[in-house]
Each structure stands twice: as structure tokens, then as C-alpha cells.
Amino acid sequence: MSPKVSARSASSIVASATPAELIRNFCIIAHIDHGKSTLADRMLQITGVVEQRAMRAQYLDRMDIERERGITIKSQAVRMPWEVGGAGYALNMIDTPGHVDFTYEVSRSLAACEGTLLLVDAAQGIEAQTLANLYLALENDMTIIPVLNKIDLPAAQPEKYAEELANLIGCEPSDCLRVSGKTGQGVEDVLDKIVAEVPAPVGDPNAPARAMIFDSVYDTYRGVVTYVRVVDGQLSPREKIVMMSTRATHELLEIGVSSPEPEPSKGLGVGEVGYLITGVKDVRQSKVGDTVTNAAKPAEVALEGYREAKPMVFSGIFPIDGSDYPILRDALDKLKLNDAALVYEPENSAALGFGYRCGFLGLLHLEIIRERLEREFDLDLIATAPSVIYEVTLDDGKEVEVTNPSEYPVGKIAEVREPMVRTTVLTPSEFVGPVMELCQQRRGTMLAMDYLSEDRVELRYMIPMAEIVFDFFDILKSKTRGYASLDYDVDGEQAADLVKVDILLQGEQVDAFSAIVHRDKAYSYGVMMAGKLRELIPRQQFEVPIQAAIGARIIARETIRAIRKDVLSKCYGGDISRKRKLLEKQKEGKKRMKMVGRVEVPQEAFIAALSSDADTKKEKK
Ligand SMILES: Nc1nc2c(ncn2[C@@H]2O[C@H](COP(=O)(O)OP(=O)(O)OP(=O)(O)O)[C@@H](O)[C@H]2O)c(=O)[nH]1
Numbered sequence: 001m002s003p004k005v006s007a008r009s010a011s012s013i014v015a016s017a018t019p020a021e022l023i024r025n026f027c028i029i030a031h032i033d034h035g036k037s038t039l040a041d042r043m044l045q046i047t048g049v050v051e052q053r054a055m056r057a058q059y060l061d062r063m064d065i066e067r068e069r070g071i072t073i074k075s076q077a078v079r080m081p082w083e084v085g086g087a088g089y090a091l092n093m094i095d096t097p098g099h100v101d102f103t104y105e106v107s108r109s110l111a112a113c114e115g116t117l118l119l120v121d122a123a124q125g126i127e128a129q130t131l132a133n134l135y136l137a138l139e140n141d142m143t144i145i146p147v148l149n150k151i152d153l154p155a156a157q158p159e160k161y162a163e164e165l166a167n168l169i170g171c172e173p174s175d176c177l178r179v180s181g182k183t184g185q186g187v188e189d190v191l192d193k194i195v196a197e198v199p200a201p202v203g204d205p206n207a208p209a210r211a212m213i214f215d216s217v218y219d220t221y222r223g224v225v226t227y228v229r230v231v232d233g234q235l236s237p238r239e240k241i242v243m244m245s246t247r248a249t250h251e252l253l254e255i256g257v258s259s260p261e262p263e264p265s266k267g268l269g270v271g272e273v274g275y276l277i278t279g280v281k282d283v284r285q286s287k288v289g290d291t292v293t294n295a296a297k298p299a300e301v302a303l304e305g306y307r308e309a310k311p312m313v314f315s316g317i318f319p320i321d322g323s324d325y326p327i328l329r330d331a332l333d334k335l336k337l338n339d340a341a342l343v344y345e346p347e348n349s350a351a352l353g354f355g356y357r358c359g360f361l362g363l364l365h366l367e368i369i370r371e372r373l374e375r376e377f378d379l380d381l382i383a384t385a386p387s388v389i390y391e392v393t394l395d396d397g398k399e400v401e402v403t404n405p406s407e408y409p410v411g412k413i414a415e416v417r418e419p420m421v422r423t424t425v426l427t428p429s430e431f432v433g434p435v436m437e438l439c440q441q442r443r444g445t446m447l448a449m450d451y452l453s454e455d456r457v458e459l460r461y462m463i464p465m466a467e468i469v470f471d472f473f474d475i476l477k478s479k480t481r482g483y484a485s486l487d488y489d490v491d492g493e494q495a496a497d498l499v500k501v502d503i504l505l506q507g508e509q510v511d512a513f514s515a516i517v518h519r520d521k522a523y524s525y526g527v528m529m530a531g532k533l534r535e536l537i538p539r540q541q542f543e544v545p546i547q548a549a550i551g552a553r554i555i556a557r558e559t560i561r562a563i564r565k566d567v568l569s570k571c572y573g574g575d576i577s578r579k580r581k582l583l584e585k586q587k588e589g590k591k592r593m594k595m596v597g598r599v600e601v602p603q604e605a606f607i608a609a610l611s612s613d614a615d616t617k618k619e620k621k
Contacts (some may be wrong), residue, residue: 001166012023013048018090020205020271022216024198025229027109029137030119031127032591033039035149038294039119039181039190040078040095046187046328047080047091050422077112077215077227077273078260084195091194092273094214095132107136108288112214112229112273115143115198117190118169118408122148122178125164127487128426129507144169145177145398147190152180161374164453201231201252201271208299209233209241211291216286218337224274228268233294236267236330239297244302245287249295250278273296283340305328309341311359312419312490313469314403315366316347316512317373318355324379331377332356335369342369347404351512351596352382352606357366357404360386363469377469384512388465391417408500417493419465422447425476425485427484429457442467443496445516463488464496476568501526501555504547505535508597512606526556527608534558536605544599 011355030036044050052292056253080091091339096109110116114136137144146165160171167567215227228235235241240535242248254277256264268274280286289305319328332344342365347357360366366386373379376391390402397410402408423444427435429451436459444461451457463472468488475483501522503513514532517525526548539560548556 016300018269018272020203020269020547021200022087022089023092023201024089024115024194025092025094025201025269025273026114026115026117026194026198027096027113028117028119029096029110029130029133030149031124031129031133031456034121034124034127034130035117036095036119037183038146038578039117039149039179039187040093040189041574042184043093043191044078044260046184046189047082049078049080051527054438077258077275079168079257079273080191080259082191082195084192089195090272091191094273096182102535107140108214110136110142112212113142113198114201115145115194117145117147117194118165118172119147119149120161120165122151122158122161123153125157125352125456126168127423127424128487130557131168131426131458132424132487132489140498145190145193145197146171146175147177147179148179150180151178152183152185160436168452176614177202179551187197200526203230203232203270205232205270207232207236208297209235209294210299210303211235211292212303212305213286213288213292213399216288216340218281218283221564222277224278224280224283224286226278226292227273228276228292229273230268230270232270232299233293234267234269235292238266238325240293241276241278241376242295242298243286243295243614244291245305246285250280250283253279255279260389262462277301279513282337288340309361311341311343311361313362313386313388314464315360315386316349316352316353316355316357316404317344318349318368318382318384320380320382322353327377328356328379331373331379332358334377337370339369343367349384349406349511351510351601352384380412382398382610385515387516387611388419388469390516393417402516405500405514405516408514408516415495416498418498420462420491421468421469421488422491423461423463423486423488425461425484425486426452427457427461427480429455430556431480431484432459435459435476435484438472438475438479439463442472451489462491464494465490501529502549503529504545504549505533505537505596505599505601507547510596515607521549530556530558532609533605534560537599537601539563540599542598 004557028036028040029153059079076092077092080093081091094112118130118134118137119493120126134144146169148161148165158178162176165176166173177186177190179190181187209226209230210232211230212224213228215223219225234253235252240249240251253272254264255268256262256276257272265274276292283458291299291302293299317328319325336342341361343359344356347355349355358369360369363386366383370381370383374381387403387405390401392400392409392413393415394400394409395414400409402486406548425435439459441462442463445460445462447460449459451456474485476486497519498516499522500514500516502509504510513527513529529550530546537544537560539562541562543562544560546558546560547554
């Protein structure tokens with residue numbers, strides 16, 4: 001993921017700014033797996049910016065985890081030359097992520113472009129994220145070019161889906177391009193159409209520079225690489241720039257375009273997309289959505305920024321081995337350099353020891369961070385069940401935000417508000433019943449139902465976010481044999497009758513298992529957790545009651561019966577050394593136990609009890 005740039009000779013520096021009329025900025029929006037990265041790869045190849053030799057599948061997905069999971073997380077921008085009618089154009093392609101967690105990054109990419117390819121799998125048709133992304137594009141007033149992909153597939157039905165797509169965006173079915181990112185068929189037509197239809201960027205070349213930061217990436221060798229789109233004026237190497245939100249000045253050490261390896265340039269002019277290097281070491285100093293201007297001739301008004309990426313899902317992350325805590329802290333500091341949306345603060349749990357309370361954009365983001373911590377820093381971790389942000393008003397009018405169930409206020413609570421999400425489900429019409437049933441079980445309120453075609457229905461619901469973040473997606477998929485797709489967007493808060501359910505072992509509260517749930521579901525949550533723990537915790541030398549409680553009221557109870565395991569029972573006589581050895585061995589075994597009051601709980605019990613909710617590996621599809 002690190003753009004490798006060796007010191008280049010002056011002669012390899014490309015000429016300064018391309019005239020705006022020869023620039024086309026576009027991005028590709030698609031539902032996950034509809035083939036965006038594959039099509040992007042093919043374009044890189046056809047325009048000759050990546051040689052056949054250097055081509056590896058999904059060139060733009062630089063992060064290992066991205067490539068393994070076949071998903072795109074970070075946006076990247078690439079410049080491609082393309083000739084039409086003897087004129088040489090520069091096409092800047094900005095890659096957008098497809099997953100719901102990263103909708104925020106999609107809107108950033110859109111704001112940097114004038115046009116977008118709306119890519120639809122010709123064997124699957126329109127899906128929930130196609131729609132969500134299309135709405136975003138329409139809000140941004142973009143030129144939309146409909147493209148049906150994967151026409152090489154035997155199951156492709158380009159005619160049927162061209163009709164669907166045309167209905168949706170109001171064009172003729174014949175306007176939908178038909179391509180295969182895999183074979184390359186039709187890809188040149190796409191490039192031609194971008195030149196013909198996407199408007200050239202407009203801006204004032206003589207005004208003070210204004211460039212929008214749409215991405216900022218930490219590179220081990222070069223510090224922060226900031227991706228910008230110039231709206232007005234011009235940026236040149238060695239000049240001083242100002243970040244308009246913080247008024248911080250930096251010198252532009254290098255400026256250039258990605259093609260897709262970084263190529264230094266003598267300047268970036270109106271409409272151009274490129275990168276800046278200033279030597280700053282932290283992505284927070286080069287904030288996405290900020291405006292860059294010249295220090296010598298600063299602009300007066302900043303460009304309209306993006307809304308801040310706000311963490312939505314919180315989880316406690318604890319090292320299984322307590323002595324790994326400093327490694328976890330360093331690892332989080334490192335990941336944060338490249339991920340402005342990740343937040344964390346130290347947390348101390350009676351059951352799990354020292355760790356961090358971390359905030360994420362969504363479940364996939366959580367899963368990716370956790371996987372990176374485990375893989376890149378060799379850590380074994382326990383993550384507590386994800387929680388959303390609750391706003392609590394106390395009887396005395398005080399407001400508190402709760403992201404950790406164990407910090408839920410004990411005093412008199414006047415009102416609790418939970419975040420809501422506007423949810424779009426697209427499903428074949430035969431599954432409308434089960435989908436509605438699921439949404440209702442999850443306390444959803446229906447907003448609308450539309451038939452996109454005879455056999456495809458769009459359902460829109462308002463659902464509490466807490467009901468979506470756990471297993472909604474998996475259940476939706478299984479109820480619709482994998483055919484439904486989901487998208488959601490956070491939309492305000494709503495008061496709800498919520499309570500905190502605590503789990504007690506022998507009367508002792510286990511903070512890691514506390515949860516905030518709707519009163520109607522508190523009982524079933526309590527019974528489920530108590531039952532699960534009874535299975536997971538081994539019998540002790542005394543009876544252990546497991547209780548679920550709301551405040552002082554017990555709502556469920558299970559009991560682990562006592563055993564008496566006397567390791568010395570087989571040692572007759574007075575062989576002291578043998579007795580000592582057996583006792584030592586027993587002590588060893590205890591090391592992997594956590595003590596909750598007098599109860600020994602094996603690490604595995606914590607992991608197993610927390611994992612069923614936190615297991616989001618199947619979230620992707
Ligand atoms: N047959 C066929 N398969 C394709 C075509 N384009 C992509 N695929 C396959 O479809 C799958 C998804 O393609 P990607 O390019 O990773 O999809 P994507 O939209 O970039 O996915 P995200 O980055 O996760 O949003 C891969 O297995 C590709 O090999 C095509 O034109 N024809």
C-alpha cells in the first residue's frame with residue numbers, strides 16, 4: 001500500500017498542469033462484487049498505465065486484507081491517458097469502496113468527480129448498494145453512465161437488466177453499455193463515453209488555489225501522502241501551503257499524480273487530481289475534507305467539506321495475555337496514523353484486565369482492525385460484544401453518552417435515545433414476507449415499499465442501529481437464500497425503553513457481559529447468556545449460581561453444580577515430593593483462568609461467550 005517512489009531525475013518529472021478541458025474525473029459505483037476492481041484493472045491495462053507484466057489482479061486494492069477478502073476499503077486515485085479524435089485526455093479514476101461501513105468514503109470520492117460509472121452485474125441486476133450509491137451520485141449532481149458488467153457470464157441477462165437500469169435512471173435501455181471487465185470486451189467504449197459525456201472540470205485558474213483533500217494515507221517512508229483535487233488555482237512544488245481548517249502551514253516537498261505509481265509533477269492545475277507530500281507524520285494533520293490553499297495568496301473561503309466520519313460501533317479490545325498491553329497500545333497508535341475514523345481510549349475491565357475501548361465506522365471496520373492487530377502485530381485478542389452510542393438524559397437533566405454498557409448510569413434515568421438507521425433491503429418479491437417479518441422483529445418501522453420490476457422489491461425501514469449491527473445481515477441472507485441485499489445510513493436518534501442487563505457469577509457482576517437491550521428482549525438475552533455460560537464454565541469445588549439481572553431484579557438463573565476434585569486423593573502415605581508436584585501442576589492449569597470473585601473462568605469461556613455476537617466474518621456478502 002505504500003507508494004514507492006525512488007528519487008527521480010528531473011527529466012522524468014511530467015510537464016505541469018493539464019488544461020482543464022482535457023481532464024475527466026470519474027469514479028465507479030457498484031454493489032459489492034459487481035466487478036468494480038476488475039473493470040478498473042482492465043482500464044489501467046488498456047490505457048497502458050500498467051504493463052501486462054506488472055499487472056496483478058486488483059491493482060488498486062493495495063491492502064493485503066483487501067485483496068484477500070476481495071473488498072475495497074481505501075479510495076485511491078489513478079490517472080490514465082486516453083486519446084479521442086487526436087486529442088490526448090487525462091482520465092482520473094477515483095476508486096470507491098463498496099461496503100456499507102464505508103459509505104462515507106464513497107461520498108468523499110464522489111465529491112471529487114464530475115461523472116460516475118454505475119456498474120451493475122448483468123447476471124444479478126440492481127442491488128441495495130447500487131441504489132444507495134446512485135442516490136448519493138444524484139445528490140451530487142453527477143453525470144451517470146450506466147454500465148452492465150460480466151456480460152461474458154452464461155447467466156448474464158443484459159436485456160432484462162438494461163431495462164431495469166434505464167427505468168431507474170431515466171434513460172433508454174440502449175444507453176446502457178455492455179462490458180466484461182474480465183475479457184475486456186466493451187471497455188474501450190466505456191473510456192470513449194467518459195470523454196464524451198463527463199463534463200470537464202470548471203474552476204478559476206487565476207484565483208488563489210483551493211484543493212479538496214479527499215484521502216490521506218500514511219506511508220512508512222514518506223509520511224502522510226495527501227490526495228487532493230484542485231478546484232481553483234494552481235499548486236506547485238516547494239511552495240508553502242495552508243490547511244484552511246487548522247491554519248497550519250507546510251512546505252510542499254513533492255507534488256504529483258498517481259499513474260498508478262506516483263509521478264512527481266511541476267504543478268497541479270484546475271480540475272487535476274494528484275498527491276501532495278509535506279512531511280507531516282499523522283493523517284489527522286492532513287484532514288480529509290479540508291481545503292489546501294497557497295500561503296502566499298490564500299483563498300478566503302474554504303470549499304464545502306465532508307461531514308466527519310463518526311464512529312458508530314464500539315467494542316472493548318483486550319489482549320488475552322495481559323503483558324501484551326503495551327504492544328496493543330503501540331499497534332493502535334500505528335493503525336490510527338492511517339485511519340482517522342478509528343478512535344480508542346484505555347479501558348479497565350474487572351474480568352478482562354487492561355485493554356482499549358475502540359470506536360469503528362461499522363462491523364466490517366471493527367473486523368478489519370481486529371484482524372490487522374492480530375495479524376500484523378501478532379496479538380491474541382478478545383473483543384467484547386459491539387455496542388452503539390446511547391444518549392441518556394438523567395432525571396436531573398444531565399446528559400451522558402454511553403458507548404460501554406458497563407458505564408450505563410445507575411441513577412434515575414429520564415430518557416434513553418438510541419441511533420436509528422434508514423435501511424434499504426432489495427429482495428426478490430417471493431421473500432417479501434420473511435424480510436418484513438425480520439424487520440418487524442428488529443423493531444423496524446416501514447417507510448416504503450416499491451416494486452422496481454415485477455420480481456424485485458425495494459423495502460425501506462427505520463430500524464434501531466443496535467438491532468442491525470449484530471447478526472441482521474446473516475439472518476437476512478439466510479431468510480432469502482442469499483438473494484437480498486442491504487444498505488443503511490444513520491438517521492437520527494429515537495427514544496426507546498432500554499435497560500442494562502448484567503450477568504452475575506456467584507453474585508459478582510461480570511462487566512464484560514453487560515448489555516443494553518430493549519426491555520422486551522431483556523429476558524431472552526438473560527436466559528441465553530446464563531445458559532451459554534453454564535455450558536462454558538467448568539464445575540468448581542462449590543456451587544456457582546449464574547444470574548442475569550436488571551438492576552437488583554434477577555430475571556434468569558442457572559446453576560453450575562459443585563464438584564470436589566481432590567488431586568491428592570490417589571496419593572496414599574506421605575510422599576511429599578509427589579504431592580508437591582501434583583499441586584504445582586494444578587497451579588499451572590489455573591494460570592489460564594481468570595478469577596471472577598471466587599470463580600475460575602477459563603479464557604476460552606469469555607471468548608466463546610462473546611464470539612457469537614461479535615462474529616462478523618460473514619458480514620461481507
Ligand atoms: N465472469 C466475469 N467475472 C467477473 C467480471 N468482472 C469481475 N468478475 C468477478 O467478480 C468477482 C468480483 O469482482 P471485483 O472486481 O473484486 O468486485 P468489486 O466490485 O471490485 O468488489 P468490491 O471491491 O469488494 O466492491 C471476482 O471474482 C471477479 O473475478 C466479468 O466481467 N466477468
